[in-house]
Amino acid sequence: MTTKFFDRLSNDLTQLLEDPIDYNVSIEVGKAPNNQIFKTHSYILQSRSPYFKKKFNETPFNDNHVKLLKLPNISVKIFNVIIKYIYGGIISLEKLENSFIFDLLIYSEELELDELVKHLQPFLVNNNSSWLRLNFARIYQTSYQIKNLEIIQDFCNGIIAKHPNTIFESEKFLSLPEDTLISIIKRDDLQLEEGKIWEYVVQWGKAKNPTLPANLDGWTSDNFLTLKKTLKKCFPHIRYFNFSNEDVLEKLFPYQQILEPKLWLDINTKIMAPNKPISSKALPPRKILTKTLPTRNTLSPLSSHIITDEHALEISSWIDKKEIPYTENNPYKFELLVKGSRDGFDIKTIYNICDKISNTVIVLKVEGTGEILGGYNPLEWEKTSQWKTTQDIFPFPLKTAKTSQWKTTQDCFAFSLKTANLKNSILSRVKIFNYAMYYDQEIFQFGHTLVLKDNIKADKSCFCMRNSDYTYKKPIRSDEFLSKAYFLPNITFSVEEYEVFKVSQ
Incomplete structure (x- = not known):
């Protein structure tokens, strides 16, 4: 032993x-x-x-x-x-x-x-x-410069497979090492038509040989031989028999000299006699997703002094309930509706400006801590809520002299966003759908997990509750900042700045 x-x-x-x-x-x-x-x-x-x-x-x-x-x-x-x-x-x-x-x-x-x-x-x-995706450009560039990071490289290539424009349309594409390009084009899940992949590969090969004539009509046999040698290791990963007939004519035919004669014959045979056997190896078609992937919204840049583009991507991923967050392709536009330093910090201001508007995100920067808290509200804001006594539906009494109402939804969530002091963002989805949102002219709540009250800058009356798991799945602040009861002054906080965005596609 x-x-x-x-x-x-x-x-x-x-x-x-x-x-x-x-x-x-x-x-x-x-x-x-x-x-x-x-x-x-x-x-x-x-x-x-x-x-x-x-x-x-x-x-x-x-x-x-x-x-x-x-x-x-x-x-x-x-x-x-x-x-x-x-x-x-x-x-x-x-x-x-x-x-x-x-x-x-x-x-x-x-x-x-x-x-x-x-x-x-x-x-x-x-x-x-999530952090790797939000810092994709840096991670990917570093990973292909260092050969022993195979797991990181495979992770990045998985993102590229789903969003190929992140690399193929970037300024860094033509400088990719050969083995990195091959690791991408060999993937079965690369979301590009085969003809387009061929165009990118040829473009990369030409960039490696800058002395090749710009006009293909002026190419000699030696020019084609040079390109053929450059792309030799890429050829086995092209799915030649999955080209459309038009792409064979328009994209492959001009470069037939760099293909083996037998392969070019088999490509044409499959077009003219699909059932006739061929000797060339035919790779299976790529697994193209039927659902269209989101595209980058470049029309309206994010207008915020609180959150970054990376934060917006993360919030958008939560809205769509994605397990894999978006990287550089945001399917949503964030339109700024309300801003504290511009419009005022009273809760009534938010109700007045956002009345009848749905699908909004509110973000706020906590005074003194630098935390970024917030939430997504899929429902319409209501400036005038229906009377409803809260003592029958709430485990402890609230002020009943104001019109107020609980709202039901399963799609809202609260969050804390990653900052220099918070390693990872915290997402808290609603747990008890009937207590998802609380509307009141002087109060706005994401269940019990985030309560915004009165003048959120001057009154220091906002708070997060320790027992937030009653309505939401988890607290969004650390224990030292959580209230055990509905209102504890030593736990409340004021807001340095807040913003409300309309989220639309």
Whole structure:
């Protein structure tokens, strides 16, 4: 029987890092004045990292029998996590920002920490996919520059397959590495007609050979041979037998010289005699979705001083109840209706301006904390609500001297949006549909999870309730900011700014 005492071993090695007895490597990390010296041991580092093993072979000892290394491009904070992993084999990601984890992944790959690279990629994809989508441009560009990020690359290619214009119509397309292009065009779920894929591939091949004549009529046999050699590895992934007849004539025929004669014959055979057997390999057709994917709304840019385009994409995904958030294609237009600093902060103002308007999103920035709270209301606002006593439908009494009414819907939700202080956005959908929205001339509520009251800037009377699970699925603020009862002054907050948008397609 073999017993493994890994916990004690990890702890002892971590202590050795904190008290570096007999260290023989000094690593200067970061750039002055924020640099820091780490005293380490060559045997541990080179046994854990091929990168350090190479560096140590190239670096002589100084007079004090210490090797001096410099890592100016890595932050001290990131290297501190890495070096503790190298010594103790332990890493905790729960309290780290997503951007920090992604940078940690990049530098782990640079230092050839394969185990950590393999751990961080699925962690990001499985736990922080929303952040990856909202930062798609940066993530994708980095992933194809670093070859060992296969899981991240596959995640990005899945997005491109559904929204191919994000890469094929971008300025970066012509500079894609060959293996990256192939990883895209080989996908069965790439949402493009085969003729269009062919056009993009040929365009990419021409860009790799800028000396080719612009006019195809002036091409020589050598010109076609040059393009053929460039696209050699792309050819096996084109579904030639799924071209429309028009595309064969208009898109393939001009480039028939770069195709193998037997393949060109088989393509024409399938057009003229579909049932006749062919010898060329015929790939299955791509799995094109029947539902039209949303397109980017470029007519009206987002007019907000609270939320970003990425926030709007996330809210739109929640409206459509998408498990995979939109990335760069927002199917909705956000039309600004009300703004606190422009129109006033009284709840009555919102009712007056938004009367009879449905499908609205309200966002508000909390004074002092920088939180962005809000919610989506699919129902029409009502400036004059029908009288309804609330004591019969509410578990604790409200003021009954005002007209008020609970509204029923299953499509509304409240939220907290990701900011510098909140790692991930929080979505809370309605749980008890009959208590979804509460209308009152001086109060507006998303169930119990978000209550806006009176003058939301001057009166400091807004609050979120701890028992929000009575009407909504989860609270949208941390416990320290939640009220246990309907009104507790020490938990209430005021609003620095708010905006209400009409959401339409």
